[in-house]
Amino acid sequence: MNQSQCKDSFQDPAKLKTKKIVFEDIYPAHDSGTLEQLKELSSKRRVIEESINESSFITEAIAREMSGGLTSHCEQDLQKLEQYLPLLVNLVHHVDLVGNNSRMVHCTSDLKIRWSSALSSSFFFNLMGPKFFQIDYLRFELGMILFLYGAMLREWALEVLSTDLVQSATLFRKAAGVYHYLAHEVLSSLQPSLAQERPPEAVSGVSAVMSLICLAEAQAVTVRKAEEKGNTGSLLAKLHYGITQLLDEATGILHSAIKECKDLSVRFVDFISSCKALHELRSYKYFAEGLMIAGQVGVAIGVLRNALINAEKKLPGEDSWRLVFKQEIDDITGLLRKYEHENEFVWHEKIPIDDELPLPQGNKIVSFIPYHPQRWERALVFKI
Secondary structure, X not given: OOHHHHHHHOOXXXXXXXXXXXXXXXXXXXXXXXXXXXXXXXXXXXXXXXXXOOXXXXXXXXXXXXXXXXOOHHHHHHHHHHHHHHHHHHHHHHHHHOOOOHHHHHHHHOOOOEEEOOOEOHHHHOOOOOXXXXXXXXXXXXXHHHHHHHHHHHHHHHHOOOOOHHHHHHHHHHHHHHHHHHHHHHHHHHHHHOOOOOOHHHOHHHHHHHHHHHHHHHHHHHHHHHHHOOOXXXXXXXXXXXXXXXXXXXXXXXXXXXXXXXXXXXXXXXXHHHHHHHHHHHHHHHHHHHHHHOOOHHHHHHHHHHHHHHHHOXXXXXXXXXXXXXXXXXXXXXXXXXXXXXXXXXXXXXXXXXXXXXXXXOOOOOOOOOOOOOOOOOOOOEXX
């Protein structure tokens, strides 16, 4: 959908839940400094747990004060994640250094890291509450936290969309960078260790798809800026078709990811296909406008007729998305009537058949902002 609809219709990736972890009860600290750092880790994670589980009793005023004046719930959550991540990365580093020790292996079995999934089919149909996946492996925690971090960056991008297009596009690109890092640096090395059932968020292909979705959304913001500046139909057609190409790439990766993760939300898949179809439709509209300006009236009519025929086959299943799609179809139908009327009374041009029609060219102009993990380099010494 366009970005205003995305805000209302697909905030699912951020709807993760988790169970409590007390790090100092799991890892045997050798000294008081290590113990304090483990307690700090637990404390930083607890505020994240309470926020995403909606179990915090802190008032909005106190939450704003604790965050240094941040009024956005999204920004507050991002701050919590950014305070927790460097400590978690440091713990992962030190556990990896002694990971083969028998006592540390035993500790790992006591981790009980549990997260729900927002992208599994069970997310919407479990009347008893969310299903939790338990994988007792510290990098699973890192992966899920990074997935949540990317989702919250995307949420903030949607939140500021109506007031700051530049900031919104930047945040989408940052989210894309987080998901790219998660897919290629964290989850790719994690896969052999996760033989058991795992949520879609722990599948590298799903994070790669999320990265492409965020890039597509960043380009959609760029298109909006171009539309506001009054750019030509030819440029807008290329930018919209570039979004279609990004989502087409995401669809290809998703087909491979489904082989690893069969419990994937149909709504997630439908969202991608709906966005792809919508931007494809818009690219054809602007492509036809460019053809009209160039005097190719018959070709423009053929392009719009073909676009409408294809669009009718791709109507989204969800009502809110269907309404947006139908509005676009109505706009193009009106434009087609106008062109046909002009051709009937003025131009009298032949309408090419399907095989003779040109296709819009795509232009992908956005790239992700690389994510560089921060690590608070503090010594951790365990009893082993």
